[in-house]
Amino acid sequence: MINIRANRCDYCGACVSVCPVDCIEVRESSIEIEHAICIDCDLCVEICPIEVLEVHAAE
Amino acid sequence: MLQNKYDVVVVGGGPAGSMAAWEVAKRGVSVCMLEKDRDIGYPVRCGEAAGESGLRQFVEIQDNWIAEKITSAKLVSPNFTAVDVNFASETGYILNRRIFDYDLSKYAANAGAEVYTKAYVKNVLTKNGQTNGVVLDYLGEEKQIQAKIVIGADGLTSRVGRWAGLKTQVRMKDMESAVQYSVANVDIEPNKMIMYVGMNHAPGGYVWVFPKGKKFANIGIGISGKYSKHKSAQKYLDEFMKREYPDAAILTTMCGGVPCAKPMEKPVANGIMLVGDAAHQINPMTGGGIVAGMKGGWIAGQVAAKAIQNNDYSENGLIDYPKRMRKDFGKNHERFYKIKEATEKLTNDELNSIAEKVLSIPHSQRTLTSVFKAAVFKKPTLIIDVLKVFAGV
Known part of the structure; x- marks a missing residue:
C-alpha cells in the first residue's frame, strides 16, 4: 500500500503521469489515491521528486 | 458567466492552452479555457528558459x-571540467x-x-x-x-487525453523527475546559464543554474525515472x-515530471x-517545452477553429494538426530523442574527455559551431547538443 505524506506534496502530478491505472487524483492542493484500484506497482513512489509517496508495508 | 455550451473547451491555462484558446477565439469561434488553480501562471513548475526566436514566432x-537575457553557457562535466561557450547569433x-x-x-x-480559474475538470463527456x-x-x-472539441492542455498528467481513450502514459525511462529551488543570495555570473552533466551530478538528466537577476536564480535538477528509484x-x-551554493536562501521549492518521450503519434x-x-x-x-507547447497550441487552435467552421470535428477533421506538427517540429523531436538515447549511454569518462577536447578550442573562437565541429569527431554529445538545442541553432 502506498502512503502519502501529504503535507510534503507540491501537487505537481508527476505520480499521476506514470500511474498505469489512473488511480491518483491531484488537485490544486490535495492528493488522493484510490486504493481499491491501485496495483501497488510503486512507480509513483519512484518518480516523486520530493519523496511524498512511500511504500507502506501491509500489516 | 460560465455557460454550459461552447464550440471549444480548452482544459489548462498554461502557454499551450492560452495559445490554443487565443487562436480559436481570433477566428470568432466560441471557446472557454478552464484552469484548475486559482491563478494563471502560478505556481510555476518550470526552469523558465526559452529561446528568443522561438517566442518571436x-x-x-x-x-x-x-x-535574464542569456548569451552564453557553461557546461560542467562529471570531473568539474568547465567549458564556456558563447551563443553566436541566438539569445535565450x-x-x-x-x-x-x-x-x-x-x-x-x-x-x-472566456477564462475561468479554480475550474477542475474531472472527466470528459462522450x-x-x-x-x-x-x-x-x-x-x-x-x-x-x-x-464540439475538447483541447487537453492539462500538462504532464494528461488525464483528459487518457479519459478520451488516447494513450498518454509515459514510460519511466522517458520521464524526468525534476525539482527546482528559486534561490536568493547567490553569486552567479550574469547572462550565463550553467549546466552540470554526468551520472554523479544528475543521472539521465542535468543540473541547471539559470540566473534570474542579481543574486537570484532558478537552480534545479532533472533525473531519469530510470534512476530515481x-x-x-x-x-x-x-x-x-550544499557543495556549490551553501549560502543560498531557498525561497521556493517546486517540482514536477517532464515527459522526455518520443512525440505522441496521434494527439487527436x-x-x-x-x-x-x-x-x-x-x-x-x-526538457524545454515552452516554445514547443506554444507551437502545439497555436496549430491546434487554428485547426480546431477550421474544423468548427467545416462542421467536422471527427478525428479526420482534426488530422491536419498532427500533420502540421510533424512537419514543423516532429522531425527535430525524433532526432533529439535519438540523440538523447545515445548521449545517455555516455560514461562519465567520455563526458570528461569531450569537455577537455572542447576546452582546447580558444575561448574567443568557441562558438556553438566550432564546438560542435570539434566534438563531432568523437560522437554526438550531450554537452554540445544540449547547447545547440537551448540556443535554437
Missing part, C-alpha cells in the same frame, strides 16, 4: 517577461512565467476567449465514440459543459546545493486534441 516579447531568456503565462491568457481573453464535453467542479458545484531528485539537488481523436506537455511536446533532450 507567436508574440512580441515584453520586457517584464524577461528575468529566463522568463518570469508568472507574468508571461498571465499575459498569454489575457491575449486569449481579449480576443474573446457520445458515440466522440468526445463532446467535460465534467468539472467549479466554485463548489459539479457542472457539465458541452463542446534509489535516490530522489531532491537528494541529488540538496547535495549539489474524435472531438479531442492534446497540446503541450499533455502531448509530450517537449524537447526530449533539454
